[in-house]
Amino acid sequence: MRHFLFLVTILLITGTVVNAQLRWEDTPQPKFFFEGNIYLGGVGGNLSAADINSAYKSPVNTYASDIKYTDKFMFGVNLTAGYYFNKKRNLGIGTGITFLTQSSSMQMDTFHNEFMALDFESHVFRQSVSSKSAIQESITNTNISIPVFIRYKKPISENLTFTLDAGVLIGLLMQAKSTASGSFDYEAIYKITNNGTANIYSYDNAPIPASTDILFTRAQYALDNPTGGDVNAYFNSLQKVGYSVGLNNKVSKTSTINYKSMSIDASVQASMHYYYNQHITFKGGLYVLTESFSNKSAATTPFTTTPGSYNSFLQYTKTVLNYSYGLVLGVNYSM
Secondary structure, X not given: OHHHHHHHHHHHHHHHHHXXXXXXXXXXXXXXXXXXXXXXEEEEEEEEEOOOOOOOOOOEEEEEOOOEEEEEEEEEEEEEEEEEOOOOOOEEEEEEEEEEEEEEEEEEOOEEEEEEEEOOOOOEEEEEEEEOOOEEEEEEEXXXXXXXXXXXXXXXXXXXXXXXXXXXXXXXXXXXXEEEEEEEEEEEEEEEEEOOOOEEEEOOOOOOOOOOOEEEOHHHHHHHOOOOOOHHHHHHHHHHHOOOOEEXXXXXXXXXXXXXXXXXXXXXXXXXXXXXXXXXXXXXXXXXXXXXXXXOOOOOOOOOOOOOOOOOHHHHEEEEEEEEEEEEEEEEEEO
């Protein structure tokens, strides 16, 4: 009995589809279509970045954890127009304009570098920079592209039609904005010798500074003041004189980068259309697309050198490949 009911169900569905196909073929089909769509979905992906420590001069004791890239959400809109080119009007080609925006985040857990620098009196010294918390950036990417796609259309019932779009997105503009947060310690190490008439400043590039070096560091202050003291007041006094030092210096910076290279990405979309009237259908379905871009001018400037200085992770990003998937909703007008 179950097999009989299953067979009857299959026959009814097949008959419905065949009858819809016959009625669809007997009815004159429109040549042109115009659509407006919105996209709502999630994003995944990965990136490659330049070595963030490579821009420093004579660095020692360097460490930078990997930049973690986390995608969150994508929203997009597009307007398209197309033409069904075959006799049955079930194969078409289309194009238009697409606007996509996505939110993501980048994070580096740990950063440390000691490098050669010049102070406020042009004396060479060893600058030390250490992150005191994870450095985070909230990213908003904006992409404007031209879609070019092939459409296949097939009736499912009298009021429903299935469409499948497959094509490419030709990227015209990619812009990324970031807002950074985090904090750093800036410390200084001086190697000074005297030739009998004047002090000679030089750069100590040994992993462990010489015992004769002058250290303006948090650790040295603790050794010099075993009973306590106000280390923040001490560093603030040094900073007021002009020394490149500071503790728990917070970062709060917004950056923008424009990726100039053109990209070509893939897009696939499967949708059901509900007939509202002869010309208008409402559309709902699923989409998958890729989004790639490259930065041929990845930064060669240091990440951070003095209190208040900061270059966004975006400046060091070389390539990004994202993929998005989710829901597409739209309205179709055919004529």
